[in-house]
Amino acid sequence: MAAEREPPPLGDGKPTDFEELEDGEDLFTSTVSTLESSPSSPEPASLPAEDVSTNSNGRKPAEVVLDDDREDLFAEATEEVSLDSPEREPILSSEPSPAVTPVTPTTLIAPRMESKSMSAPVIFDRSREEIEEEANGDVFDIEIGVSDPEKVGDGMNAYMAYRVTTKTSLSMFSKSEFSVKRRFSDFLGLHSKLASKYLHVGYIVPPAPEKSIVGMTKVKVGKEDSSSTEFVEKRRAALERYLQRTVKHPTLLQDPDLRQFLESSELPRAVNTQALSGAGILRMVNKAADAVNKMTIKMNESDAWFEEKQQQFENLDQQLRKLHASVEALVCHRKELSANTAAFAKSAAMLGNSEDHTALSRALSQLAEVEEKIDQLHQEQAFADFYMFSELLSDYIRLIAAVKGVFDHRMKCWQKWEDAQITLLKKRETEAKMMVANKPDKIQQAKNEIREWEAKVQQGERDFEQISKTIRKEVGRFEKERVKDFKTVIIKYLESLVQTQQQLIKYWEAFLPEAKAIA
Amino acid sequence: MEGRQEAGKENKPSSRPVDAQGDSSLQVEISDAVSERDKVKFTVQTKSCLPHFAQTEFCVVRQHEEFIWLHDAYVENEEYAGLIIPPAPPRPDFEASREKLQKLGEGDSSITREEFAKMKQELEAEYLAIFKKTVAMHEVFLQRLAAHPTLRRDHNFFVFLEYGQDLSVRGKNRKELLGGFLRNIVKSADEALITSMSGLKEVDDFFEHERTFLLEYHTRIRDACLRADRVMHSHKCLADDYIPISAALSSLGTQEVNQLKTSFLKLAELFERLRKLEGRVASDEDLKLSDMLRYYLRDSQAAKDLLYRRLRALADYENANKALDKARTRNREVRTAESHQQLCCQRFERLSDSAKQELLDFKSRRVSSFRKNLIELAELELKHAKASTLLLRNTLVALKGEP
Numbered sequence: 073m074a075a076e077r078e079p080p081p082l083g084d085g086k087p088t089d090f091e092e093l094e095d096g097e098d099l100f101t102s103t104v105s106t107l108e109s110s111p112s113s114p115e116p117a118s119l120p121a122e123d124v125s126t127n128s129n130g131r132k133p134a135e136v137v138l139d140d141d142r143e144d145l146f147a148e149a150t151e152e153v154s155l156d157s158p159e160r161e162p163i164l165s166s167e168p169s170p171a172v173t174p175v176t177p178t179t180l181i182a183p184r185m186e187s188k189s190m191s192a193p194v195i196f197d198r199s200r201e202e203i204e205e206e207a208n209g210d211v212f213d214i215e216i217g218v219s220d221p222e223k224v225g226d227g228m229n230a231y232m233a234y235r236v237t238t239k240t241s242l243s244m245f246s247k248s249e250f251s252v253k254r255r256f257s258d259f260l261g262l263h264s265k266l267a268s269k270y271l272h273v274g275y276i277v278p279p280a281p282e283k284s285i286v287g288m289t290k291v292k293v294g295k296e297d298s299s300s301t302e303f304v305e306k307r308r309a310a311l312e313r314y315l316q317r318t319v320k321h322p323t324l325l326q327d328p329d330l331r332q333f334l335e336s337s338e339l340p341r342a343v344n345t346q347a348l349s350g351a352g353i354l355r356m357v358n359k360a361a362d363a364v365n366k367m368t369i370k371m372n373e374s375d376a377w378f379e380e381k382q383q384q385f386e387n388l389d390q391q392l393r394k395l396h397a398s399v400e401a402l403v404c405h406r407k408e409l410s411a412n413t414a415a416f417a418k419s420a421a422m423l424g425n426s427e428d429h430t431a432l433s434r435a436l437s438q439l440a441e442v443e444e445k446i447d448q449l450h451q452e453q454a455f456a457d458f459y460m461f462s463e464l465l466s467d468y469i470r471l472i473a474a475v476k477g478v479f480d481h482r483m484k485c486w487q488k489w490e491d492a493q494i495t496l497l498k499k500r501e502t503e504a505k506m507m508v509a510n511k512p513d514k515i516q517q518a519k520n521e522i523r524e525w526e527a528k529v530q531q532g533e534r535d536f537e538q539i540s541k542t543i544r545k546e547v548g549r550f551e552k553e554r555v556k557d558f559k560t561v562i563i564k565y566l567e568s569l570v571q572t573q574q575q576l577i578k579y580w581e582a583f584l585p586e587a588k589a590i591a
Numbered sequence: 592m593e594g595r596q597e598a599g600k601e602n603k604p605s606s607r608p609v610d611a612q613g614d615s616s617l618q619v620e621i622s623d624a625v626s627e628r629d630k631v632k633f634t635v636q637t638k639s640c641l642p643h644f645a646q647t648e649f650c651v652v653r654q655h656e657e658f659i660w661l662h663d664a665y666v667e668n669e670e671y672a673g674l675i676i677p678p679a680p681p682r683p684d685f686e687a688s689r690e691k692l693q694k695l696g697e698g699d700s701s702i703t704r705e706e707f708a709k710m711k712q713e714l715e716a717e718y719l720a721i722f723k724k725t726v727a728m729h730e731v732f733l734q735r736l737a738a739h740p741t742l743r744r745d746h747n748f749f750v751f752l753e754y755g756q757d758l759s760v761r762g763k764n765r766k767e768l769l770g771g772f773l774r775n776i777v778k779s780a781d782e783a784l785i786t787s788m789s790g791l792k793e794v795d796d797f798f799e800h801e802r803t804f805l806l807e808y809h810t811r812i813r814d815a816c817l818r819a820d821r822v823m824h825s826h827k828c829l830a831d832d833y834i835p836i837s838a839a840l841s842s843l844g845t846q847e848v849n850q851l852k853t854s855f856l857k858l859a860e861l862f863e864r865l866r867k868l869e870g871r872v873a874s875d876e877d878l879k880l881s882d883m884l885r886y887y888l889r890d891s892q893a894a895k896d897l898l899y900r901r902l903r904a905l906a907d908y909e910n911a912n913k914a915l916d917k918a919r920t921r922n923r924e925v926r927t928a929e930s931h932q933q934l935c936c937q938r939f940e941r942l943s944d945s946a947k948q949e950l951l952d953f954k955s956r957r958v959s960s961f962r963k964n965l966i967e968l969a970e971l972e973l974k975h976a977k978a979s980t981l982l983l984r985n986t987l988v989a990l991k992g993e994p
Binding site (some may be wrong): 392425426565581584 | 800804811812813814817818819824825826827828832836840842843846848850853854858861865954961965966969970972973976979980983984986987990991
């Protein structure tokens, strides 16, 4: 984690510098560094920072290169993919983000990459401030809103449709403001596509909001009570946060599936997201298998960073869960307080009505009014408690689960590499045996197999190094986001508490003269 | 659990719902109190220059049962039938608090040392608050008696204040409790009967109004009191919730990355302070609102009891009238009937006169008490809200100030 590295004070010593430094350090540790060389324009120069890769990088092809190769897959996106396009800058801060996501990561682009390798110092030719600005400021000029939940259909086939509005100045989108209607399973479908493409190569894909059979059934059945409205609002807010997190990820933002989700008016229905579908069951089986595998993989961790990080995330997970449970209790009690205050307000009003001393009667009615307003206040504060504090924590608990998943994928990748090495060894042994037994045709076969497996071992090593590298970057980005997120939300939450107190002051100050007026 | 309360020494709880300003000829206060296993011993101190007493200053130790005995003695005394008898203080009840402390002790191993210490502190404060309240209630009872021109002259009262020995008043046993319970039922039935009695006209508008008023008032104040209690309880729960939150934030802070470390630690501190403030809001609402409502619940019951006695006297008077008429028609025992009727009439009128005064006093007492407590409540709420705002603002400045 960059924080531990204590980057030497730069120009203005802003903490965001550490990210740049990470890349720098990567440059130093790798013998070959690959940079897009377009020193001509300032903006594309930011790209080199993102595309720093280690030796045998087969996975981060330069945009320029990929453009030609991937055109067929990303018909929509072609016009945006130009490396020199100035709009690139906002999206691509300091992370590797090829326009095209490695859908088939095993494609060998290595030879091309090597030819493009440039010397590391290019990155340091740029001023520090420039790098900071890109890393810091309003890098993402894209705003997503999820609103207007609308019930569509009737009975058990009913569903809620949400309006997804995008406001952006990014040129990869055809318009600057547009909106579409999506249902919950569409969001799940999007996540499932992104996860299948990016998770196993080390990208932290934000998890989608959870399903809730109970909640949804209530809505379907048409219960118009406050609990189902609350449920819909909770879901709407969660979907909005989910999309906002997803577009913040520079790589995911480039993904055509994401773009299609945001832009196209018609979306093929994602049936595989249903819990009880065939795909759903397959998912559950896979999850179980994964869990078993995880227990049996014994990895030789050569890099202490990964072990440290995993431990840190494990601790963080536990702490957040504890805090989350306590905050949930707070929300519950505050709601109770609100309800009890409302009940008291009513009885105070009744008491005021019975009171036969006029001034006291009036004061009691005023008290009742104050208490009623206070009950509203408590309710709003409970919402703030929940939507700001509690939901932040639960989002991060699930995000950390995604992070842990990515670490697990790295282990699996290592395992695959290990297995390839073992198989290669076996093939070599077979060859030796065949040499001794002098069976020429078998020898040839063995040699072929050896070649095949040598390539696989090489690929396995490359894959493993790539995923390790990606994870390092991702974790850096994730932590940065997390710090920002927490800080912003904490401040917002405290401001809501201040608001409540200030309102309380207002109400009681208005009441005091009434109480004094009792003669 | 032992606890000493020097009620006289520290600032008097201004939570007392009644301003019992007696004149200086008889001053009563509870100067000390000790809580032992299941009873509380109050030290009742009297300062008086009244000729009746042997000394000008003296004190005795009394327990709750002796207060009840005194109260019952007043209620059963026919002489005071036309007066509102100050409601008896409620029995000291530490049961709930004790249970909670015990549960805490048995403990939940998942809470940290600091959390445990804080929760223990909270419960001890709660215990102390209950203790203070019970002392205040007992004191107010005595002070109202001392302030009342008629009640203060009661012989039993003098005995209670002066007699050095134990009054040997044991707590009511089950039979007596049951008896008391039955008496209440009989009373309500009787009341219902009387009011439905034909020919019983309430001649006085004042009392008609008072009756309607008190009936409704009593029900509604009971309601308000219950609900105020619930609000207070919710505030307490909220304050208690801040304990684990603060603890979790604190441990997060110590383990977190540098950028978030200070934020979490400051937040942990903030919640700890907010907890204290929230706790004070809860206890102030308890004292200024709940307790006041509860007191007037009991006082309005005492006023209702007075009205019942007067009504009973009226019914007796009516019956005596009827008996006199009957005796006159039969021309038998007219003299007895006449004197009986005279007696009833006198009694009824005496009761009515004093009841009227008592009820007017009740109203002014109530109004001034509500006024005082509502003002104090508003002032305290403001004080706490301002303190919270300051605290939150300072934290915000500190958090925003960091990179």
